[in-house]
Amino acid sequence: MDYADLLQAETGREGDAVKWLERSGRRALLDRQSLEIADKLRLAGVDMFAPAADEPITLLGDLTGSIEESNSTRFRHSLFIPSVAKRDRASQQKRLEAYLQGHQQGDFARYMVITSGQRIPWMAPDLRERVQEFHRSIGIWRRAVFERFGVEVVTRSSEMTLRDLSGQIGSDGVHLHANILYVAPKMPGERWGQFLSFTHKHFGAHVKDCGRIGDLSEIVKYVTKPSVSPAERAKLPGLVGMCDLSSQRLAWLHEAMQGLHVFQPYGSFRRWCSELREAKQKLYRLRSGRFVRVDMPPGQRPDGSGGSRENILVGRTLPQPRFSAVYEPVSVVLNFTSTPRTSDGKKRLAVLLARQKAAQKWAAANAAAAYKVHTSTTIPSEASQREAERGFVVSGKLKERRKLEFSG
Numbered sequence: 504m505d506y507a508d509l510l511q512a513e514t515g516r517e518g519d520a521v522k523w524l525e526r527s528g529r530r531a532l533l534d535r536q537s538l539e540i541a542d543k544l545r546l547a548g549v550d551m552f553a554p555a556a557d558e559p560i561t562l563l564g565d566l567t568g569s570i571e572e573s574n575s576t577r578f579r580h581s582l583f584i585p586s587v588a589k590r591d592r593a594s595q596q597k598r599l600e601a602y603l604q605g606h607q608q609g610d611f612a613r614y615m616v617i618t619s620g621q622r623i624p625w626m627a628p629d630l631r632e633r634v635q636e637f638h639r640s641i642g643i644w645r646r647a648v649f650e651r652f653g654v655e656v657v658t659r660s661s662e663m664t665l666r667d668l669s670g671q672i673g674s675d676g677v678h679l680h681a682n683i684l685y686v687a688p689k690m691p692g693e694r695w696g697q698f699l700s701f702t703h704k705h706f707g708a709h710v711k712d713c714g715r716i717g718d719l720s721e722i723v724k725y726v727t728k729p730s731v732s733p734a735e736r737a738k739l740p741g742l743v744g745m746c747d748l749s750s751q752r753l754a755w756l757h758e759a760m761q762g763l764h765v766f767q768p769y770g771s772f773r774r775w776c777s778e779l780r781e782a783k784q785k786l787y788r789l790r791s792g793r794f795v796r797v798d799m800p801p802g803q804r805p806d807g808s809g810g811s812r813e814n815i816l817v818g819r820t821l822p823q824p825r826f827s828a829v830y831e832p833v834s835v836v837l838n839f840t841s842t843p844r845t846s847d848g849k850k851r852l853a854v855l856l857a858r859q860k861a862a863q864k865w866a867a868a869n870a871a872a873a874y875k876v877h878t879s880t881t882i883p884s885e886a887s888q889r890e891a892e893r894g895f896v897v898s899g900k901l902k903e904r905r906k907l908e909f910s911g
Contacts, residue, residue, distance in 0.1 A: 506797050506821070509787060513822035513830050514566060515866030516790065520828040530586075536729040537586040540745050540753065541578060547754035553579050558812065561839035563855060565819075566831035566862040573835070582765055583745070583757050585729040595766050596723045598779070599658060599684070601786050601794035602772050608686045612657065612716050617641065619679040620708040622666070625752060627676070630759040634661070634679060638763070641681060644705045645769060648685075652698045655686045659767040663727040663756070665748070668741035675741070677756075682722045726765045727756070787821050797821065812838050813848025814855070831862055 541551040560573040582588040603609035619637040623630055638661070645656040660682045668675040690698065703710050716722065730744035745753060768776055779786070784796045800819070815837040822830035834855055843849045 506800055509795075509797060509821055510832055511865045512869075513787075513790075514832060514862050515869035516822065516830040518824045518828045518830065523824050523828040530589075533585040533589055533729065536746055537578065537584045540729070541584060543748070543750045543753050544583070544757060547750040549754050549757055551578050551581055551584055553577060558838050560817065561836045562825070563834040563836060563839070564826045564831050565834055565855075565858045566829065566866055567826050568859060569826035570839075571826070581757070581761075582726050583753075583760070585725065585745075588725050591766070592720075592723050592725070596719050597786050597788070597794070598768075598776055599723065599772070600719055602657070602775050604794060606686065608688075612684060612686050613712065613714060614682055614684045614716050614722055615702075615710060615712045617681050617683060617702075617706055618709040619681075622674065623677040623679060625676050626755055630677065630755070631763075634759060634763060637661075637679060637681070638767070640706065641683070644702065647705070648698065648701065649770075651701065652690070652694070653688045654698065655771065656769050657684045657686060657772045658722065658769065659683055660722055660724050661726065661763075661765050661767075662724040664739075665727055665743045665745075666739070666741040667743045667747070671741075682724060684716065684722050723766060726760060785821065811843075811845035811847035813840055813843045813845055814838065814851035816851055816854060819858070829866070831866075832858070834858060 544551050562571045562573050563569070578584045578587055580587060582591060603612055606612070619633065623633060627633075638659070641659055645659075648654040648656065662680055662682060664678045664680075666675055666678070687695075687698070699710075699712060713721075728744045730746045731742050736742045745756075748756075779796065782796075783799060785799050786794045787797050788794055817835040817837050819835065820833045822832050824830050825833055836851075836855070840848065841852070843852055
């Protein structure tokens with residue numbers, strides 16, 4: 504689908520304001536948890552913070568004019584940082600959902616949970632080796648069930664649950680398991696029983712087939728939860744999240760999992776992901792819930808000739824409800840300034856101004872009831888105003904959301 508057509512068709516689309524507020528709250532919580540975990544790891548000698556950026560990246564809402572300093576370069580790419588893991592999970596889940604939509608038997612995809620056996624004691628020196636052996640065992644099983652039963656294993660998502668029950672051997676420590684998504688051909692009862700029996704025998708540990716997939720978030724997990732709720736802890740005494748761990752235990756987990764594939768695509772799905780990447784295409788969910796593949800236009804790159812580095816237009820996203828429940832394109836800008844001193848910086852600012860005016864025009868054409876467009880600024884809906892009054896979290900501090908008001 505054409506990128507420009509999607510920009511016009513989707514700009515001004517109004518989503519669920521309540522869900523958007525919930526997502527904003529979860530994102531703020533993950534930011535705080537990420538800082539807490541990174542600070543603890545730094546105390547143990549593991550630096551999760553990326554070097555300070557000399558050239559900051561800014562996100563600009565083309566319709567709302569909202570401004571947010573990007574924290575995408577704030578941390579190193581590690582799935583132990585919840586805000587980083589969230590982006591990875593969202594991307595993997597989107598690919599997986601789109602793949603299943605196009606799969607002939609995607610509606611019949613199932614998942615199972617496979618455990619690695621006994622819990623691994625805290626600070627065990629062989630944690631990494633046990634994780635690797637578990638992954639190898641799943642790989643061997645995957646090839647075997649395809650050859651014997653025609654079962655296509657699509658993905659593996661590894662997860663660890665943590666319990667702190669000092670002195671209770673067998674219950675205390677790390678419980679390693681994997682969520683497996685697979686597509687099986689139609690099998691009579693006896694054949695199905697043979698498949699499950701073969702699987703149980705191969706792993707020699709607890710295996711549970713959970714039936715057809717209802718929610719893909721049950722498949723694509725965090726490597727371990729940042730925190731657990733009182734209800735979860737009441738259900739399983741001693742259950743803890745990463746934020747509950749000491750610096751030493753966090754560093755032990757990080758060292759064991761560093762460089763390992765927590766989410767592993769297999770076979771046809773892996774090839775499908777490679778083709779998407781090589782084609783330089785992105786996935787976009789339409790209002791119908793179906794996905795389309797979109798060719799992304801190249802961003803503006805520094806020419807290296809020593810020209811102005813003000814307002815370098817790195818890219819532009821497809822419409823998303825980032826700053827409110829209304830969908831809008833988001834411009835990604837390097838070294839943003841609303842008061843450029845150079846001619847190049849002013850020209851690029853003019854491009855941003857043109858984008859905002861176009862977004863306002865498209866929103867008006869799409870009857871975006873959530874916004875009132877007035878000259879060169881936009882007034883958010885009541886729900887968005889309440890959220891703006893509450894502020895948002897950047898670098899661990901509560902700040903009011905800034906807005907860019909273009910002139911000219």
